[in-house]
Amino acid sequence: MIECPHCKNLELVGAIFCRECGTQLLPTEAGAYPSPRAVKKTANDQPFNHNSKRVPQSPAPTTEPGRQNSPNSIRSQAASDVQPKPTITNSEQTNRITLQVLQTGELISVAEEDEVTLGRAGTGQPIIPDIDLTPYKGLEAGVSRLHASIRFKGEEIYIMDLGSANGTRLNGDKLPPSTPHRLEDESVITLGKLKLKVLIKS
Amino acid sequence: MHPDVSEDPNAIEIFLDVQKAYEILTDKTKRTQYDHSLHQEVGEYLKQRSTEFNTNQIRFQILYSRAQLATLEEPQLIYVLFEAATLATKSRKLSPPLNVCLVLDRSTSMQGERMDTVKDTAIELVRQMRTEDVLSVVAFSDRAEVIVPAVRRLDRADAETKIRMLGTGGGTEIFRGLEAAYYEVHRNLSNKRINQIILITDGRTYGDELDCLHIADIAAGKGVRINGLGIGSSWNDEFLDDLASRTGGRALYVSRISDLNEFLQDMFKDLGEVFGDQTTLTLDLPSGVTLTYAYRIRPDTSPLPITSSLKLGNLLRENRLVTLLEFTLEPIFRRAFQHEITRGVFSMQIHSIEPTILTLPIQLARPVNHLNHEELPPNEIVQALAYVSLYRMQEKVHTEISAGNIEAANDQLELLADQLFSRGENELAQTAMMEVERLRSTHAISVEGSKQIKYGTRSLVLPSIIK
Numbered sequence: 001m002i003e004c005p006h007c008k009n010l011e012l013v014g015a016i017f018c019r020e021c022g023t024q025l026l027p028t029e030a031g032a033y034p035s036p037r038a039v040k041k042t043a044n045d046q047p048f049n050h051n052s053k054r055v056p057q058s059p060a061p062t063t064e065p066g067r068q069n070s071p072n073s074i075r076s077q078a079a080s081d082v083q084p085k086p087t088i089t090n091s092e093q094t095n096r097i098t099l100q101v102l103q104t105g106e107l108i109s110v111a112e113e114d115e116v117t118l119g120r121a122g123t124g125q126p127i128i129p130d131i132d133l134t135p136y137k138g139l140e141a142g143v144s145r146l147h148a149s150i151r152f153k154g155e156e157i158y159i160m161d162l163g164s165a166n167g168t169r170l171n172g173d174k175l176p177p178s179t180p181h182r183l184e185d186e187s188v189i190t191l192g193k194l195k196l197k198v199l200i201k202s
Numbered sequence: 203m204h205p206d207v208s209e210d211p212n213a214i215e216i217f218l219d220v221q222k223a224y225e226i227l228t229d230k231t232k233r234t235q236y237d238h239s240l241h242q243e244v245g246e247y248l249k250q251r252s253t254e255f256n257t258n259q260i261r262f263q264i265l266y267s268r269a270q271l272a273t274l275e276e277p278q279l280i281y282v283l284f285e286a287a288t289l290a291t292k293s294r295k296l297s298p299p300l301n302v303c304l305v306l307d308r309s310t311s312m313q314g315e316r317m318d319t320v321k322d323t324a325i326e327l328v329r330q331m332r333t334e335d336v337l338s339v340v341a342f343s344d345r346a347e348v349i350v351p352a353v354r355r356l357d358r359a360d361a362e363t364k365i366r367m368l369g370t371g372g373g374t375e376i377f378r379g380l381e382a383a384y385y386e387v388h389r390n391l392s393n394k395r396i397n398q399i400i401l402i403t404d405g406r407t408y409g410d411e412l413d414c415l416h417i418a419d420i421a422a423g424k425g426v427r428i429n430g431l432g433i434g435s436s437w438n439d440e441f442l443d444d445l446a447s448r449t450g451g452r453a454l455y456v457s458r459i460s461d462l463n464e465f466l467q468d469m470f471k472d473l474g475e476v477f478g479d480q481t482t483l484t485l486d487l488p489s490g491v492t493l494t495y496a497y498r499i500r501p502d503t504s505p506l507p508i509t510s511s512l513k514l515g516n517l518l519r520e521n522r523l524v525t526l527l528e529f530t531l532e533p534i535f536r537r538a539f540q541h542e543i544t545r546g547v548f549s550m551q552i553h554s555i556e557p558t559i560l561t562l563p564i565q566l567a568r569p570v571n572h573l574n575h576e577e578l579p580p581n582e583i584v585q586a587l588a589y590v591s592l593y594r595m596q597e598k599v600h601t602e603i604s605a606g607n608i609e610a611a612n613d614q615l616e617l618l619a620d621q622l623f624s625r626g627e628n629e630l631a632q633t634a635m636m637e638v639e640r641l642r643s644t645h646a647i648s649v650e651g652s653k654q655i656k657y658g659t660r661s662l663v664l665p666s667i668i669k
Binding site: 001007011012013014015016017018019020021022024026104 | 267268272274276277278279280281530573578579581582583584585587588591592594595598614617618620621
């Protein structure tokens with residue numbers, strides 16, 4: 001049996017959530033959930049308003065292991081790691097464009113700047129893309145360090161391949177490098193093998 | 203096969219694959235290298251705990267929460283995510299003709315805005331029907347009346363007038379309505395059509411529940427799905443859930459009558475996108491294995507009644523069908539290469555130019571090893587379960603209340619509110635907190651609150667709802 005660190009309820013081996021209090025009993029596979037810095041300005045950045053004194057005090061979410069000792073930390077981990085449901089956050093209300101990882105349904109909000117680069121942040125390299133796709137299995141999917149960029153020109157939004165190794169596709173058509181192509185709502189862009197659906201608010 | 207003569211758009215890739223295969227098979231060193239890489243692939247495959255295969259334009263995926271089971275002197279759990287997805291095709295879009303009956307509650311409580319909205323919506327739907335569709339309308343109170351019969355050529359103007367003239371009055375006897383509706387749908391029953399009954403009600407039926415469930419089972423056997431829309435707060439959600447889920451359909455909570463049109467339009471939009479329906483996963487569980495929970499995650503989210511024959515809902519074009527299963531296994535004492543969890547058969551009516559029935563045998567099995575450090579469950583399962591577990595907490599509140607354990611129900615509801623707060627679902631959490639207060643003072647939970655929490659936690663399961 002597994003004992004729930006929060007409420008001491010006993011669960012069977014193989015259980016993932018406590019049936020009594022909903023606490024996540026096992027940590028999640030590392031790397032697959034977007035870390036707060038990978039997702040620009042999403043709910044993870046700002047603690048939401050609890051409006052209730054009943055909510056346990058959650059320490060700032062961290063991801064390193066080895067803090068499974070106190071019940072509270074596991075509980076907060078459950079709360080912060082299990083944030084898969086993309087609630088419509090403030091940023092998504094203001095940002096016009098959101099990318100949805102087709103494989104997992106995770107959402108990446110794109111801040112509106114002249115140019116937003118998509119790629120993979122490696123260790124010890126000077127180039128850091130604005131949006132790091134490592135947490136979305138970018139490496140496995142063959143995303144280059146600087147793969148593509150999204151540009152905002154007035155009302156219109158463009159995608160441009162930055163000479164990536166495995167290429168960028170828009171709705172299945174391969175884009176020649178360094179030429180901008182217009183994005184529309186529900187367009188699907190493919191970086192290497194990583195498919196992202198473009199959601200544009202009208 | 204050769205790309206010059208083949209019409210297959212992937213001919214070049216296939217041709218290159220064949221060439222590569224030939225190169226590898228004929229060269230000894232390359233072959234050894236390849237076999238080695240294959241070994242790694244198999245390792246990778248086990249780590250992913252999933253199996254994938256394609257058939258009839260559908261990709262199936264089976265994902266396990268654990269790579270292996272453990273030798274254990276106590277029961278253990280394993281979760282399985284079963285997924286069927288349509289593969290993108292360039293073939294012509296086919297929208298099978300509909301055979302739908304709207305069953306409208308005209309009891310006294312529907313009087314006023316509710317009935318007016320129902321009528322407006324029904325008329326809008328009549329106008330939208332294509333010539334090949336059949337739409338019938340039945341109204342019921344304590345008796346049923348066929349307002350628009352199921353005929354091939356719908357007289358729209360006549361149907362509109364008759365719907366417009368509908369008045370209210372009388373009690374709610376759902377069986378009367380369902381019986382008449384089933385008869386109407388039955389007249390044009392065909393596996394080339396999408397056969398469906400849509401029940402719209404705001405009340406409780408008394409005494410005829412069993413008859414209703416019986417007719418639902420008959421309908422399910424004939425491939426007729428029943429969807430229920432409950433308006434307001436006094437309808438019987440447990441009953442409507444049971445009724446709909448027996449047929450692979452679902453019940454929806456329409457808290458504001460103004461939302462009715464949108465709900466129905468969405469429902470009809472989905473009906474136009476059906477790729478396959480009457481999907482059933484029939485399980486033949488070996489002794490020592492119990493299916494302890496089943497929850498449909500896509501295309502809509504609802505718990506499935508635990509039977510050996512699970513109705514998984516409709517597979518829409520360019521969409522997925524996802525079901526989460528929880529199996530409890532009795533103690534396992536020996537290590538094994540394969541331990542069977544269950545066998546089963548997946549079947550589906552596919553609506554292509556020639557309607558076909560797809561049947562696919564399925565086997566779920568895992569190796570058994572000594573319990574040691576287990577790998578973490580895959581994210582897809584954790585994500586789904588993160589919200590399904592909230593729904594189950596809500597279920598537990600009701601179980602405790604009906605068992606008379608008010609205190610336990612109270613604690614459970616507070617814990618649920620905590621979880622909802624910590625996931626940013628503040629509105630739903632506040633509803634839960636209000637019900638905690640109510641439960642404390644009146645030892646009961648309000649019908650609105652309980653429906654809001656039930657259908658609210660249900661809707662959380664569906665990821666990435668963007669409007």
